[in-house]
Amino acid sequence: MLDLQTGAERGPGGEPSATDFLVIGFPEIVEVFATDFDGLAEAVAGVPSGRVYIGAGALVTAVAVYGVELDDGAVELIGIEIDP
Secondary structure: OHHHHHOOOOOOOOOOOHHHHHHHHHHHHHHHHHHHHHHOEEOOOOOOOEEEEEEOOOOOOEEEEEEEEOOOOOEEEEEEEEEO
């Protein structure tokens, strides 16, 4: 899915590839989910176990990442939307 949004390879104008995003932009987002899950907006109002990170990054104009807190407290990232 990420390759469809960013491309598997860098674009002719230097647009980032999926790998570029995963290596450079994604770790910071994962850290936010790990350290401030409750501070993120609810992905669906009234469902506190589903959260969304919305932001911009060095490589993308905008990104939204969706995560769900599981019964054991672990967080699983379940979706991503990128505006390159």
